[in-house]
Amino acid sequence: MTDIASPPLLRLVGVAKRYDLRRGLRRLLQPAEGNTVHALDGVDLEIARGETLGVIGESGCGKTTLGRVALRLQEPSAGRVEFDGIDIGSLDARRLRALRKRMQIVFQDPYASLNPRRSVGQIVGRGLALHGGATTSAERHARVAALLERVGLPRAAMARFPHQFSGGQRQRVAIARALAAGPDFLVCDEPVSALDVSIQAQILALLGELKRDFGLTYLFISHDLSVVAHVSDRVAVMYLGRVVETGPSRRILSAPAHPYTRALLAAVPRLDARDAPPRQRLTGDLPSPLRPPPGCRFHTRCPEAREICRRVSPAPIQLAQGHAVACHLYSGAAP
Amino acid sequence: MSALAAAAPETRFAAGLHALRANRAAMLSLLIVAGFAVLALLAPWIAPHDPTEGDLLRRLQPPAWMEGGEAAYPLGCDALGRDILSRLIHGTRVSMSIGVAVVLAATAIGALLGLLAGYLRGGFDVAISRVVDVLLGFPYLIFAIGLMAVMGPGLANIVLVLVIKEWVMPCRVVRAETLAAREMDYVEAARALGETTAHILFREILPNILSTLLVVATFRMAAIIIIEASLSFLGLGVQPPAASWGSMIADGRQFMLDAWWVSTLPGLAILALVLAINIASQGMRDAFDPGLRA
Amino acid sequence: MSAAPLLSIRGLRTVFPTRQGLVRAVDGVDLDVAAGECLGVVGESGSGKSVTFQSVLGLVRPPGRIEAGEIRFDGRDIAGLPADALRALRGGDIAMTMQDALTALNPAFTVETQIVETLRAHRRVQGGARALRATAVELLARVGIPDPESRLGQYPHQFSGGMRQRVMIAIAIACRPRLLIADEPTTALDVTIQAQVLDLLAAMRAESGMGMVLISHDLGVVASHCDRVAVMYGGQVVESGPTRAVIDAPRHPYTRGLLRSRPDLAHPERPIVPIGGQIPDPAAPPPGCRFRPRCPEAGPGCDAPVALRDLGAGRAARCVRVAA
Structure with missing residues (x-):
């Protein structure tokens, strides 16, 4: 598994991302408050080399933005993203392009992530052309074929177009495209959520094999706790732009600390009712990220909210090695 | 692993062609447009007479099927005794070449600016969008008449003036489509791979817009042909003695009651070509626009 | 049974x-x-x-x-x-609720209109507009929508995804389907x-x-x-x-x-x-x-059509390898 002593491959320090919904003159006429989406708010995360960090949360929690910001596909509004010790926010366009070789992404919807007008060979070949050092077209052709076979597609797939494939096969093409660049870090943004159950397992198994064979590091984003728990070494639970709990995935499952994590676990439909933890249904809806509640973001739905939760935003507290929770319930329990 | 899904072995383009071929009205219209194009290309060889050379003895000679007509001048002659058929054929050349030139130039300019505005957003987008709004605000003919009056008539000037106004049409469409396309994950994936902006614009986004662009271009070509005819009718277009459908109608105006064929026949030519182009592009839109197909 | x-x-x-x-x-x-x-x-x-x-x-x-x-x-x-x-x-x-409540509800009408329409169409409520409205309020309350009186006048897009699903359930159960x-x-x-x-x-x-x-x-x-x-x-x-x-x-x-x-x-x-x-x-x-190409247990006999076979105890399966 991971080597604790070595520096993390990816480190996010105080990363925030806000979207101003006002355009043009409206910036002068309307207040920022209520018109700004707080997608990420002070996120600190580290991913060790070779590790899979799972990020779990519901819609609007900022997990997708987190993946984009981690690759600097979007610029953070505040904070720093370090990849292998390099502050990627400081790179100019040329250096950033060169670094893209090492960090790639697989998207949720394989129908939107493959250009319908480009053949599978063109799609997968771009990574090699840009970063792979494959100079001759014959060499590139051979390597695309090898990559396709590696992700479980026949060579003949090269000449075909995305619409000729099923969702699961398209996701394999998307994975091959990401691999072609030769990355050591892969953001998987809900890679199986759009797929049928029997196909999900194929893709999860493939991602597992590739991680072993290529020594990859994953940031695995999903709304599905069972999937995240299955693939991840560590899990970060997000709620409305903040990380509320991080810890080894076994520990998050067996001893969830944050009331939100507990509710999330309880809400997952189980095959066997006897496995389910005692019911702890959340009431109410997710607050709008346009107007996040003050204090702890979760206090409006938290069954254990207290006075302080409405005012003060809780800082992360270490509960055990690698297990931290941002919740006032534990403010007296810090080691 | 598994065999490939047995999806339809045809591309979307092939499916579009299939649908187009099944549309009889569109196919007939395409044939008519192609016929006009052949006339335009081969005008000097097809036209039986010199379109500018008149024979005053044949002044307002009626078409062949009427009393006083003769087979050598099947559609009769105009006030200067010029063969109307030959002038129509040469007029096709003027109409179609102006239509094609304006549409090509406007589409190239408009598509490029639309791609850039839609993809880069920001100040460039705001600037382009304002210019588009202003140009759209001008009535087409008044804009063209004003500019032509300043620049003087002539084939090159007509093309220039029409392009100055026309590029906003493809620009608007391309900008809107680019705004949608840039949100697609395949564009994000290209950025994540480190592709250049040029690659993303021309290799990732543009191919997905081409069919829409084609439909817009053909629709606009019909409009341009009408506008060119209007300008020539007003005397601001192609100058005499060269033949143009618009100026031919203008020439025959005063003889409408005595020699209807001088004005009516070029009018019918405009009607036929514009109608054919519109029906053909409607058919193409139905065939290639996936949004309208089940 | x-x-x-x-x-x-x-x-x-x-x-x-x-x-x-x-x-x-x-x-x-x-x-x-x-x-x-x-x-x-x-x-x-x-x-x-x-x-x-x-x-x-x-x-x-x-x-x-x-x-x-x-x-x-x-x-x-x-x-x-x-x-x-x-x-x-x-x-x-018989009533049906759809996966996507946003497209299943008509965006142009308030929730009240849509519930009342359903009630009217099936004539399940006696009385006038007031009685219909009262029933609609009661339905929204039953599906757990807070403050049903005021939310009745809102349009589908003003509800969150979960609340929209509740509205659709309210419409579905409006006529007490069996x-x-x-x-x-x-x-x-x-x-x-x-x-x-x-x-x-x-x-x-x-x-x-x-x-x-x-x-x-x-x-x-x-x-x-x-x-x-x-x-x-x-x-x-x-x-x-x-x-x-x-x-x-x-x-x-x-x-x-x-x-x-x-x-x-x-x-x-x-x-x-x-x-x-x-x-x-x-x-x-x-x-x-149908499952034969993916089935790890497929063998001869699987290429002929298979009927759903009663296995007793209320169970049935469509597989030649399953004995009753």
Whole structure:
């Protein structure tokens, strides 16, 4: 598994991302408050080399933005993203392009992530052309074929177009495209959520094999706790732009600390009712990220909210090695 | 692993062609447009007479099927005794070449600016969008008449003036489509791979817009042909003695009651070509626009 | 089952003509729902689970059509019913909720209008506008929408996804249906909201004693809420039986595969075993057993058509290798 002593491959320090919904003159006429989406708010995360960090949360929690910001596909509004010790926010366009070789992404919807007008060979070949050092077209052709076979597609797939494939096969093409660049870090943004159950397992198994064979590091984003728990070494639970709990995935499952994590676990439909933890249904809806509640973001739905939760935003507290929770319930329990 | 899904072995383009071929009205219209194009290309060889050379003895000679007509001048002659058929054929050349030139130039300019505005957003987008709004605000003919009056008539000037106004049409469409396309994950994936902006614009986004662009271009070509005819009718277009459908109608105006064929026949030519182009592009839109197909 | 079931489907075949040929989206489906029972219908895309119940409600879009089979509701064959008779049945005795509440509700009308319309169409409430409005308020309150009086006047887009699903459930139960068909009621929702909606559906059923069909791709959803389950694959029911029994001891290889390919929170260390291959193309289904190309246990005999066989104890499976 991971080597604790070595520096993390990816480190996010105080990363925030806000979207101003006002355009043009409206910036002068309307207040920022209520018109700004707080997608990420002070996120600190580290991913060790070779590790899979799972990020779990519901819609609007900022997990997708987190993946984009981690690759600097979007610029953070505040904070720093370090990849292998390099502050990627400081790179100019040329250096950033060169670094893209090492960090790639697989998207949720394989129908939107493959250009319908480009053949599978063109799609997968771009990574090699840009970063792979494959100079001759014959060499590139051979390597695309090898990559396709590696992700479980026949060579003949090269000449075909995305619409000729099923969702699961398209996701394999998307994975091959990401691999072609030769990355050591892969953001998987809900890679199986759009797929049928029997196909999900194929893709999860493939991602597992590739991680072993290529020594990859994953940031695995999903709304599905069972999937995240299955693939991840560590899990970060997000709620409305903040990380509320991080810890080894076994520990998050067996001893969830944050009331939100507990509710999330309880809400997952189980095959066997006897496995389910005692019911702890959340009431109410997710607050709008346009107007996040003050204090702890979760206090409006938290069954254990207290006075302080409405005012003060809780800082992360270490509960055990690698297990931290941002919740006032534990403010007296810090080691 | 598994065999490939047995999806339809045809591309979307092939499916579009299939649908187009099944549309009889569109196919007939395409044939008519192609016929006009052949006339335009081969005008000097097809036209039986010199379109500018008149024979005053044949002044307002009626078409062949009427009393006083003769087979050598099947559609009769105009006030200067010029063969109307030959002038129509040469007029096709003027109409179609102006239509094609304006549409090509406007589409190239408009598509490029639309791609850039839609993809880069920001100040460039705001600037382009304002210019588009202003140009759209001008009535087409008044804009063209004003500019032509300043620049003087002539084939090159007509093309220039029409392009100055026309590029906003493809620009608007391309900008809107680019705004949608840039949100697609395949564009994000290209950025994540480190592709250049040029690659993303021309290799990732543009191919997905081409069919829409084609439909817009053909629709606009019909409009341009009408506008060119209007300008020539007003005397601001192609100058005499060269033949143009618009100026031919203008020439025959005063003889409408005595020699209807001088004005009516070029009018019918405009009607036929514009109608054919519109029906053909409607058919193409139905065939290639996936949004309208089940 | 001794008493006649509330809904009984026999040999249903629903087809869609396409350019690739005739697609049999539903091909020989037999299903029963008893009064007051909850039947879970599980399947992946193309399994025919939604089309089956669109056929029941006469909602199959032309050129799609019911080619064969019998659909009995309360003993009456409703498969060939004329449009207006079906309309009276829909929203009256049988109601359906859709996966996507945003498109299923009309964006141009307030929630009040849409509930009142349904009540009026089926003449279930005596009295004037005031009585109708009172019933609408009561319905919204019953599905757990806070402050129903004021929310009644709002439009669908002013509700969150979970609240919209509740509104749709309110409309569905407005006329006290005897059968509620819930088509993927929670798929578009976040997991904590999903739990709320499933609880609501269970409560509505307990309260009114209506029969329910819960269509889902998630065995977990069905496991916790349904008495019986039917697993569909390639337009056919491949296994059915009491939920607990089917999950504890699945008889069809596809059901077994589905269970094994699902990560389980209770046993995160257990490896997941994918089912290989692709979901069959509905225009060219494999001859014989639909699951044969992906089945690890396939052998000779699997290439002939297989019937759903009764295994006793209310169970059935469509597999030649399963002995009764």
